[in-house]
Amino acid sequence: MAAKNAPVLSTRALNRATLERQLLLRRTAVPAKEAVSRLVGLQAQNTRPPYFQLYSRLEGFDPAELSALMESREVVRIVTLRSTIHTHTAEDALTLRPLVQPARQRELNMFRHGLTGVDLDRLAALSKELVEERPRTMKELREELLRHWPEADPRALAVAARCLLPLVQVTPRGLWGRSGQVALTTAEHWLGSPARPAATPDATVLRYLGAFGPASVKDMQMWAGLTRMREVFERLRPQLLTFRDESGAELFDLPEAPRPDPDTPAPPRFLPEFDNVLLGHADRTRVIPPAYKGSNGVGNQAYGTVLADGFLSALWRLDEARDTAVVTVQALGTLGRAAREEITQEAVGLLTVMSSAPVHDVRFGRFVDLGD
DSSP: OOOTTSOBOOHHHHHHHHHHHTTOSSOBOOOHHHHHHHTTOEEOSSSSHHHHHHHTTBTTOOHHHHHHHHHTTSEEEEEOGGGSEEEEEHHHHHHHHHHTHHHHHHHHHTTGGGOTTOOHHHHHHHHHHHHHHSOBOHHHHHHHHHHHOTTSOHHHHHHHHHHHSOEEEOTTTTOTTOOOOOOEEEHHHHHTOOOOOOOOHHHHHHHHHHHHOSBOHHHHHHHHTOOOOHHHHHHHGGGSEEEEOTTOOEEEEOTTSOOOOTTOOOOOEEEOTTOHHHHSOSSOTTTSOGGGTTTTEETTEEOEEEEETTEEEEEEEEEEOSSEEEEEEEESSOOOHHHHHHHHHHHHHHHHHHOOOSEEEEEESOOSOOOO
């Protein structure tokens, strides 16, 4: 618990601080690569969300810019934070992946029963040889490894390779307007760079606070998929500011980081499923009102979200046919006339940049049953 004399930050204050650092209070004129680094990666469980994340954050963003960075191997798709796929700069791919290895080890331990008798060092060496010979799909990797360990669980073999090695998804997977199956090779091979030392926990905490703060220890642990980070925060405490949220939880922050006035206007933003700002904290009430908790997904299906006045207020879906692109907005509560007009204007801008269809339309209605 924070000291009683630590300043209290309201939910709106936390909201505006986070949106400012996430480049969501106003679009920023920075190169896409710089934004990917500043945000410490873009959640990329699906291939299109990174492009929509940058559209909502960058002034004059062109999807071709990020696609070109992927083709030139300046950014890559790799499993890192929370054991999920992220789009990272090459530097972060090489240094963040070893930092989160403990999480990958925990994942590997879940499949130990299918790896009885498997020499994991040999599996890692063999897998490295295979994927550096040429990129392999998980199916191809599984089949090759099964030849050496026919009694092992095939899925466990492939998971072990993915957990033991820093594997990146090679292009054309993830390119804008193109498709490709998931094929993997090592980050070092794809990037033409030797392995790098892991990013230090201290430096990563500072970067996290710069992109997501003010935040608690639990927030950072949730974002990174790491544990036992309290001692890192304690080590950094002399150079950080501390606050409390309205529930009394202790928050840490960089002294010079922006903390805008809670009444700073926050324009509507269309975020893709799994956007960073929705997943960067253990306590997500700074962006997701308690009444809407869990409303941005049903089962394993997640939906795009609309922020209005900085908070989750609606879901959205883009449907594209040959000649027509339609954005459908499903309000989670009541949207006033002014909010609907602003959301419509933002949707029109999104369609103009992110769809090549000549005919655009914006509609308000239901497209998913969220239950009671």
